[in-house]
Amino acid sequence: MAYVASAIYALHWIKPDVRRIGALPEARDAVVAAVHERIAFCWAQMDAQLEPGAYLLGDALTVLDLYVGVVSRFGPWRERFFQVAPRMAPAVRRVDADPRLAALWRERFEED
Numbered sequence: 001m002a003y004v005a006s007a008i009y010a011l012h013w014i015k016p017d018v019r020r021i022g023a024l025p026e027a028r029d030a031v032v033a034a035v036h037e038r039i040a041f042c043w044a045q046m047d048a049q050l051e052p053g054a055y056l057l058g059d060a061l062t063v064l065d066l067y068v069g070v071v072s073r074f075g076p077w078r079e080r081f082f083q084v085a086p087r088m089a090p091a092v093r094r095v096d097a098d099p100r101l102a103a104l105w106r107e108r109f110e111e112d
Contacts, residue, residue, distance in 0.1 A: 001064055007042045009071050011035050036076035040084045043072070047085035055091045061098070069095040073109055 018031040072081040
């Protein structure tokens with residue numbers, strides 16, 4: 001949870017206003033692209049460290065599964081997440097398909 005919050009989610013803070021890291025506004029597209037590359041790198045690092053079962057930490061659904069299910073929907077988007085985190089992908093897809101969460105995904109996220 002701490003890794004996702006500090007290494008991945010925190011990077012999204014840069015995207016709305018790249019001046020937060022001292023970049024010029026006209027460099028926004030390049031900065032956001034670099035942020036997305038770093039996020040993808042971080043997902044890959046996390047993926048390399050886990051040996052998921054049905055879910056990320058084993059066979060029981062945990063808050064980590066929910067958190068990754070949400071944060072992985074942010075840029076650089078799900079396709080990239082699934083590319084760089086193939087070991088975690090089945091667990092995240094399982095969370096996506098969990099009928100107990102269907103209303104949450106429908107209400108909070110449009111088709112992605």
